[in-house]
Amino acid sequence: xxxxxxxxxxYERYDTEAKVYFRVRYDLKTKVKFQLIDKSKKxxxxxxxxxxxxxxxxxxxxxxxxxxxxxxxxxxxxxxLPKRKDPIYMTGEVKWSKKLFIYPKDAYEFxxxxxxxxxxxxxxxxxxxxxxKYGVFWSSVLNYxxxxxxxCVQKDRGNILTGPT
Numbered sequence: 001x002x003x004x005x006x007x008x009x010x011y012e013r014y015d016t017e018a019k020v021y022f023r024v025r026y027d028l029k030t031k032v033k034f035q036l037i038d039k040s041k042k043x044x045x046x047x048x049x050x051x052x053x054x055x056x057x058x059x060x061x062x063x064x065x066x067x068x069x070x071x072x073x074x075x076x077x078x079x080x081l082p083k084r085k086d087p088i089y090m091t092g093e094v095k096w097s098k099k100l101f102i103y104p105k106d107a108y109e110f111x112x113x114x115x116x117x118x119x120x121x122x123x124x125x126x127x128x129x130x131x132x133k134y135g136v137f138w139s140s141v142l143n144y145x146x147x148x149x150x151x152c153v154q155k156d157r158g159n160i161l162t163g164p165t
Contacts, residue, residue, distance in 0.1 A: 011058040011128075011137045016145055018081050020051040020063045025074040053079065054111070058128050058139040061092070061114050068110045069097040075114060081145065088144045092116040116141055 024047075051065030061077075069075070073094040078087040092114035100111055116124045119140050127140035131149050138149045146152050 009057070011060070013055040013057045013060075013062070014142070014146070016053050016056050018053045018079050018145075020053050020061075020065075020080075021048045021078045021087075022051060022063075022065070023048050023076040024069070025076065048078075051112075056141060056145050058137045058142060059116050059124050060095075061090075061116060061141075062111060063114070064100070064109050064111050066109055068099065069094045069112050071096060077114070079145075089120055090116050090141075091118045119144060 049065055049067050051063040051067075054062045054064060056062075061079075071094055075092050075094065077090040077092060079090060080087050095113045095115050097110050097112040100109055102109060118124060119127075122140055124139060124141055127143075128137060129139070130137050134149055136149055142149070
């Protein structure tokens with residue numbers, strides 16, 4: 001018997017591999033939400049963790065790292081694309097995090113799914129739109145990562161974006 005799970009994703013995922021660094025807003029378990037900022041109020045003082053993105057959608061990202069994150073945790077993310085000098089700054093909320101087993105034995109990492117809230121200071125939810133011509137949902141997240149959908153189609157005639165992953 002083949003049991004199929006109901007698809008819960010709102011938007012298509014596109015494979016992407018980029019360096020990701022993230023900071024956890026609250027490294028302490030507390031009922032008060034806070035963040036540590038230096039005296040000049042220019043940078044966060046929380047620890048920065050490395051990771052690698054696995055896929056991206058109009059409002060989400062999956063990445064792998066060595067840190068298990070709790071559902072509901074707020075993150076600050078810096079994404080470094082191969083052909084881009086400056087990072088893309090994002091904020092998001094952890095929706096899930098699970099342990100993956102990798103070879104060699106006893107080595108592991110965690111996969112984490114994040115709903116993105118903002119990108120470069122702009123609310124992600126306000127940038128999502130449906131491209132009627134190509135029948136695809138797009139957003140500022142995908143624009144920053146891939147460029148406009150029309151440019152992607154013109155460059156590669158659909159080979160860059162192969163659909164859900």
